[in-house]
Amino acid sequence: MTAQTWNLDQSDGELRIRTGVEGRAxxxxxxxTxxxxxxxxxxxWSDGEPSGVTLAAEVDSLEVLSGEGGVTPLTGPEKALARSNALKVLNAKRFPRIEFETSDIEKTGNGYRLTGTLQINGKTREQAVDLTVQEVDDVWRMSCEATVRHSDFGLKPYxxxxxxxxxxxxxxxxxTAKRNNR
Incomplete structure (x- = not known):
């Protein structure tokens, strides 16, 4: 079997970040979100199995979609302020991309465990991601969730x-993403 490459982007799926809130208030x-x-x-791909994965996210493309909780509903200006604060925290001007690259891919019962390096704010850390794959009518539905800590990358949360x-x-x-498996 020959090697091939799948290219995916925002037209194939979604990349979302969900934050929490800490402190007395x-x-x-x-x-x-x-x-x-x-x-x-x-x-x-090599011999019918994934052999390497890279992902690059443009930090400046962040958009605050919604906010749960709080005393009042999140307004448009508050979304813009939250985005601005996130870009500052992530040091977006100096480090415009967040990147993940695998060093190992292991088949699991319902997909693959991707182990590699995650680079944020110029700092690199090991990261493992369990990717769930469902194949329905020659379409791969891929999904995963991972926890990332600000402190691991020298970032101070807002x-x-x-x-x-x-x-x-x-x-x-x-x-989450979908891809025809042809």
Whole structure:
């Protein structure tokens, strides 16, 4: 079997970030859902199995979609402010991309375990991701969730009210995509 590459981007699926809120005044804050609107993944195939995966996300493409909780509903200007704060926290001007690259892919009962390096803010850490794959009518439906900590990458979560309300250190990154398997 010959080698091939699958190229995926935001037209094939979604990359989302979900944040939490910590601190004494946490009930005042919103748990955000943030879209990454520009990303690209490449899946290298060899002998019918994935042999390498890379994913690059453009930090400047972040968009705050919604906020749960809080004292009042999240408004448009508050979404814009949250986006601006996220770009500052992620040091987007200096490090415009977040990148993941596998060093190992292991088949599991319902998909693959992707182990590799995640680079955020110029810092690289090991990251494992369990990718679930469902094949229906020659279409692969892929999904995964992973926890990423600000502190692992030298980032200080946004805070206000002298630290009594801040974005939780751990955020959840969720990925879903579909691809014809021809």
């Amino acid at each position: 946490a009930k005042m804050g919103h748990r955000l 943030i879209a990454v609107n520009s990303w690209h993944a490449a899946v290298e 805070s206000m009210l002298m630290g009594s309300m801040k974005v939780a250190d751990a955020v959840t990154v969720a990925f």
